[in-house]
Amino acid sequence: MPHLGTNGFTRRNVLAAAAGAAGAVATGALVSRSEAAPNDSAAAPDIDLGHVAGEQSSVIEVVLPDRDELDRLVATGVDLDHQVNLVDDRLVVHAVISPNEGATLTAMGFTLGNVIYTPADAKARLAEREATIAGHVAANEEFSASATGRTATASDVKIIRADYYTQGTTMVLSVEAKWAQGQTATDTLTVERDSGKGTAIGSGGTQTISRFVDAGVYLYHRGAAQVTARPDYIRITSPTGGIAVAKVKEWLPTPGHDPEGPGYQKDFITSYLTPTELYDRIKAIAAEHPKLAEIVELPYKTNGYRRKAQAVFGSASASRVAVDSLAWGHEGGNSIAIEIVDPGGAGRPLSVSVTGTDIQVTLASDTAGAVTSTAAEVVAALNASPGASGLIQAYTYRGNTGAGVVAPAARTLLTDDLTAPASVSREPHPVYAIRIGKHRNGSKLGVLAYAQEHAREWVPPLVTIETAERLLRNYKHDWRTRELLDNLDIWIAPSINPDGGHYAFYDDNSQRRNMTNHCAPTGSADFLARDSWGVDNNRNYTEYSRFDGYSGASASCTSDTFSGPSELSEPENKNLDWLAARPNIKFAMNLHSSGNYFMWSPGAYAVPGRISAPRPTLAEESYFWSASSRILTSIKRHRNLAVTPARTGPISDVLYSAAGNSGDMLWYKYDIYAWNFEVGTSFQPEWVEAHDETMEFSNGLVELFRVARDFDKDRRSPKSKLKVSPSPTHGMVSVTFETNEPAAVYYTLDRSAPTYSSTLYGSAGIREGAETLTVRAGTTINWFSVDAAGNVEDDYRPGGHRRNYRTAKAILPRH
Template sequence: MLRGTTVFAALAGLALTTLAPLGAAAGTEALPELAHDADDAVGVVEVTVPDRTELDRLVDTGVDLDHGVRRNDDGTLTAQAIISDAEADALRARGFDVGATVHDEGDTEAVLGERDAAIAAAERANASFAEAADAGDAADVKIIRADYYTSFGVGYLSVEAKFADGQTNPAALTVLRDSGPGTAPGSGGSQNITRFVDAGVYLYHRGAAQVTTRPDTVQITSPSGDVATATVTDWLPIDGEETPRPDYQRDFITSYLTPQELTQRITDLAAEFPAISELVELPNKTAGYQRHAQALFGNANQNRVGVDSRAWGQDGGNDITVALTSPGVANAPLTVSVAGSAITVALATDAAGTATSTAAQVVAAINASPAASALVVAYTYRGNAGTGVVAPATAQLDDGLNAPESVARGPQSVYAIRIGKVRDGSKPGVLAYAQEHAREWVPPLVTIETAERLLRNYASDPDTKKLVNNLDIWIVPTTNPDGGTYSFYDFASQRKNLTNYCPLTGNADVLGRNSWGVDVNRNYDEYSEFDGYSGGSTSCTSGTFSGPGELTEPESRNIDWIAATNPNIGFSMNLHSSGNYFMWSPGAYRASDRLTAPRPTLAQETFFWGASSRILTEIKKYRGMSVTPARTGPVADVLYSAAGNSGDMLWYKYGINAWDFEVGTSFQPPFENEDPTGGSAHAESQEFANGLVELLQIAVDHDKDHQRPTSTVKTSPSAQPGMVDVVFEIDETAAVFYTLDGSKPTLSSTMYASAGVREGAETLTVPSGTRINWFSVDAAGNVEKNYQPDGNNGSNYNRTTVN
C-alpha cells in the first residue's frame, strides 16, 4: 500500500594511537571513531574521495558529516565534515584528501548577530507602529534519464545511463548532445558521465553539465561501439515566478528562531485559531537542557582527575568547589573534608613535604568519603591507571551551559500543532517534523511558515480552506529541542541530543561534552544499526551514534507515537538540511553486500517520482532554484546509507509515504543574502514551504481520487526467435498484477516491476502464443474495471494472447 555550519567548541578525545597502519587496504582496516575535545575548534571542512566505496569508508570512521555530497567533474565526491584540526590530520593519515574549510566560528557569530539585529529592527518597527497607532533509456548501454532543467535561469543537462560492463570497466561514458530538433549528435557539444559505485556495487553512470541550448536528443557510444539514443525531457519545466495571489499571505519568517521561540510560536497560533488548530503535548519529555557540573584536574592523562556532580548543575552542582591542596607539612596523609558544597582534598606528602598522591589515590579517597561522594563522583581520565602525581589546584564545578536563565533547564515537553477543521482521525493525515539534528536551523522555519500560511489564509483563500477542511495536519517544528538549544547557545555544530551514554572510562569527562548525545535520526526501529545496516554507530561519541538500542530516546519515541496513534496519517515530510536533496526509502543498506531495505514497487516508485515533480516544481517557482534529478530519489541511491532513520520507520512500519527534504546549502546560512542565488534562510524557508504546502495538496488529491486506471499491453518482436517482448502501459500511477499461465490474476499474482535502480518498467519476454491476464490498481486503491480479484466480480479482468 502506498501510504552550523560553524563551530567553536568541541566534541571528545581523539585517539590517534588506534589508527591502523597506512599500508592497510582501504575498507578492511579497523577504522577509528573520530571525536574531538571540547577545547578544540572545529569547522566545516571539505573531504574529497575518489568513489562511493571510499565515501562509505569515510562514513565508517564516525566522522560527523553534513548530508550533502557533491559529485565533481572528475568523478570524485566531496563531502563536508565537521572536524577539528586533529581530526583533519587523522583523516589525512588514513589517506583522505582533506581540503578547505568552508565555514568557521565567525560565520555563525555573524548569523547570530544578524538575528539579533533583525529582532531589534522588528522591535523598533513594532514600537514605531504602536506610536503611529496611538497618534492615528542500447545493447550494452542504456540511457535511463536525460533531463534538461534550469536552476536560477542557467540551463543544465543531467544524464543517467547503465553500461553492461560498468561493474568492472571504470571508463566514463561520453554523451553527445544535439542543439535542437533535426540537428546532428554532437552539434550541441558533449559531456562525460561517470560511474556511480556504492559499497563496491555499480549502480549506473551519471553526470550533469551546463548547456547553452536545450538539446532534443542525446547519444552515447559504449566502449564496445554500441549506441544508445534518448529524447531529452524537461525536469521541473516551469520557470519564473509564481502567479500572484493578491490576497494570499506569506513570508512570516523574519529571523532564526530558538526552540523556545518555535514552541511559543505554535502555542500562540493554536490559541489564536482554536477552531482549526490545537497544541498537542507529545507524551515523552526530553532528557532536558541540563548537565551535571564537571571539572577536570591535571595536565597529562596519567595525573588527571575528573569530578562530576551528582546533582544537575542547576540543582546545586554548579555550587560545588573542589580544592586539591598541599598541607605544607611532611608525611601528611591523604584526607578529604567537606564543608557545605566545598570539598577539600589534602594531598599526602613525603618526608620533604612534597605532594605524592596519585590520581588513582585521589579518586579513591573522594569516592570513599561519604560526605564527598554524596556530592560528586570522581574518576581517572578515560580509564587511565592514574599513576601520575596530582598537583594542587582548585576548581568550581560547572555544567557548561550558557543559555540565559530564562531558558528552562530540566526535562522539556515537545509540542506539535495539529491543524484541520476536523481533527478526530477521520481525515487523511500528514506529518511534517524538523530539527532531529540540532544544528539545522532552517528546517524549523519551513514548518512555521507553513503553519502560518495555513491558519492565516484559511478565511480568505479557497485553496487553503480546502487543505485545512480535508486534512489532519501534524507539524512538529523542533523534534530535538535540547540539542537545538545547545546549538544556539553552546556549540553551533551540535547534531545530536544531549543524553550522555559515555562511561566514566570513556569520554564522559568535560572535554567530551560536545560529542555526547544520540543521533535521533539513527535511533528508529526499522533497518537500524542493530539490524546490521550501515550508517549508524555504536560509539557514544560518533556523529551517528544510534544509542544503546532502538527507540531509546524520547525524541524518536514521540515521532513513533504520532504515527502509531494516528493511523490516518498517510504522508510525511522529514525536514533536514542541507544539500537541496529530495529523497525517500530505502534509506539504508548492509555494507557487506549493499542489500538495501526492500525497494518500493514500480507503482510506488512512480508515485514518489510523480509527487516529487509537483513538489519540486513549487519549490522552483519561488526563485528558480532546482533540486536536481541526481539529488532526487531513494536515500540509498543518491546519498548514503542511514541506518535507523525515521523515514524508513514511517514507510516500512506504518505504510506512510515518507519523504525527506534536505533544505538549502548549509546548516546556518545568512538569513538574507545579497546574492539572490545564494544560501539564505529567509529564501529557503519560503521556497520549501511552497513544497510542503504542495505535499498537502497531493494528500487531498490522493484522497479525492476515484478514477479507475486503464492499462494495455504493448508488444514487439523479440531478438529471441519465437519470443515476444511485452510491456504494460498505464494511464496513471498504478500497480499491475498479471499471470502468464492462463490463470485468473489476483493480488498475489506477479507484480509488474522495475527494470532496475532508477530505471523504468521491465520488459517481459514471453513465448509467442502466451495468454496474459492482468488488472491494475492505482495509488488510491481504485481497481481497473471495478474488478474484484477475490470477490463476486471475478472475471472482469484484461486478457490477451500475444503473437
C-alpha cells in the same frame, strides 16, 4: 528491527481496494519487501575521531576517489553534511569537523579540501538575528515614544496596508496596522469599513485583526476577512483612542495557474527562531485559531538542556582525577568547588574536608614531604567521604588505573559549561506539535511534517512555522486552503530535538545530536569530552538500523552519527514513533538541511556488498516520483530553484547510507509515504538566503498537503495497456505494461484470473523504470492495475466471481 508490510505495493492502497478479498491480501507476495539479512559484523566499527572539548568545528570538503571511499568515510562516524558532488570524476563531500578530527581523517588517508563554513560565519548569523530583533524592538519603542503626548491630530495607530482582492466570487479585505502599545498589550484591533465610494465608514461592517509576534517581538497587527462590498476607506480606533483612516487599494491578482490564488497570505517569518520561540509561536497560532488548531504535548519529555557540573584535574591520563556533580549544574552543581592542596609537610595522610559546597583534598606526603597520593587514591578518598560523596562522584580518567601522582590544583568551580539565558528551561523539555484541521479526531487523512532532528539545521523549523501560518491565515478566504483543512488532519512538529536546538544556538552551532551523555565513566564521560556527547536522532529508529547490521551509523558515544545504546532509546525518537503510529497518517515530510535533495526510502544499505533495504515496487517508486514532481515544481515557483533529478530519489541512491533513519521507519513500519527535504546549501545561511529557502520549501510542503488531499479523494480507476515488441530470442516476444498513472500491475501467464497473489510487475533496476518480460509468442496474459489510492482498473474485484480483468495475447502488432 525491520517490520514488513502486508504485501508489496498493497500496503496502504490495495488493502483498501481489496477489503472484500482479505484472504488474497494476507497471502500476497512480498518479493519487493523481502528483508535483507546482513551480518551484524557489517556495522560500523567503534572509531573515535578525537574531537577535543572546546574545539570549534567547520564545514570542510573531503575529496574521495569513489563511492567505496565514501562508504569508508561514513563508517568512521564522521559528521557529514548532505552534499555529495561529482567534480572532475571525484566525489566531494562536506564534513563538519574540528581541527583534531581533520588531522585524524588525514592520518587515515582522506584528503581534505576547501573550508566552506566556519564558526565565525555562525556568529555572524546570530549577530544578524539579534540585530534584526533589536531593530524591531527599537522601531516599536520609537513608534511608542512618538505617540506619547500626541496632539489631537496624531495617533498611536497607523494602517500599513489595506488590500482588497477577489477570489472567484469571494471578496476579501486584508489589513495590516501597527499600534504603539502592541509590544505589551494583547488587544485585537477593530477595523471599520465603508461599503463603497461615498458611503459612511461603518456601513460595510467590521473585522478584527490580531498581533503578529515573532521571536518575542511585536511586528504589527494583521488579518483578512470576507466582505460583501468593495470598501473604499477603512478606519481603526485603537484601545487607547488613536484613530487612523486609510484608502483601500486593489491587490493585483496572481496568474490563474498559481495554486495559491489572488491575495494568498504568506511570508510570516523574520528571523531564525530558537526551539523555545518555535513552541511559543505555534502556541500563539493555535490560540488564535482554536476551531482549527490545537497544541499537542508529545508523550516523552527530553533529557533537557542540562548537564552535570564537571571538572578534570591534572594533565596526564594516569594522574587525572575526573569529578561530576550529583546535582545538575543549574540545581547546585555549578556552585561546587574543589581544591587540591599540598600538605606542606612530611608524613601527612590523604584527607578530604567539606565546608558547604567547597571540597578540599589535602594530598598525602612521604617522609621527605613529597606528594604521594595517586589519582586512584584521591578518587577513593573523595568517594569515601560522606560530605564529598553527597555532592560529587569521582573517577579516574577514562578507565586508567590512576597510578600517577596527583598535582595540587587551585580552587576550581565545577561547571556544566552551558551558556543559554535563564529563559531557556533546564528541565526535561516537553516537545510540542500543532495539529491543524477542522476535524482533528482521526477521521480524516493524516499528514505529518517534522523538523530539527539535527540541532544545527535552523531553516527547516522556519518552513514548518511558515506553513502553519499559511494554512491558518488563509483558511477563511482561500477555498483551496479551506479544502485542505476541512479534509486533512495535519500534524506539524517544528523541533523534534529542542535540547540540541538550544545548544546549537547558544553553545556550539555545529551541534548535530541531542545532549544525552551515554558514555561510560570508563570512557569519554568526563568534562574534556563534553562537546562530543549525544545521539544522532536520525540514526536511532527501528528499521534497517546499525543494530540490524546496516551502514551509516556509529556505536561510538562520541561520534556525530552515534545511534544510541538501542533502537528508540531516546525520548525524541519515541515521540516521532508515537506520531507515526497515528493510524490515519499516510503522508509525511521530514525537513532537514542542507544540499537541496528530495529523497525517500530506502535510506540504508549494508557493506560490503551494498545490500539495500527493500526497494519500493515499480508502482510505489512511480508514485514517489510523480508526487515529487508536483512538490518540486511548487518549490521552483518561488525563485526558479530546481532540485535536480540527480538529487531526487531514494536516500541510498543519491546520498549515502543512513542506518536507522526516520524515513525508513515511517515507510517500512507504518506504511507512510515519507519524503525528506534537504533544504538549501548550508545549515545557517545569511538571512536573505534563509528567507528564500523558507518560502520555497513552504511552497513544497503545502503542495504535499495537496498531494495527500488528491490521494484521498481519488476515485478514478487507472488504465493500462500491453505493449508487445520483437525479442532477440526466436519464438519469443518482449512485453511491457503501460499505465496512465502510477499503478501496480498484477498479471498471470497461465490463463488464470489475476489476484493480489499473482506476479507483481516490477522494475528493471535502480532508477531504470519498468522491466521487460520475455514470453512465448501467443501467450495469453491476464492482468489488472491498481493505483496508489486503491482504485482497481475497470472496478475489477480480485478473487471475486467477475472476470472483467484485462486480457490480451502476446502477439506482435501488424504494421
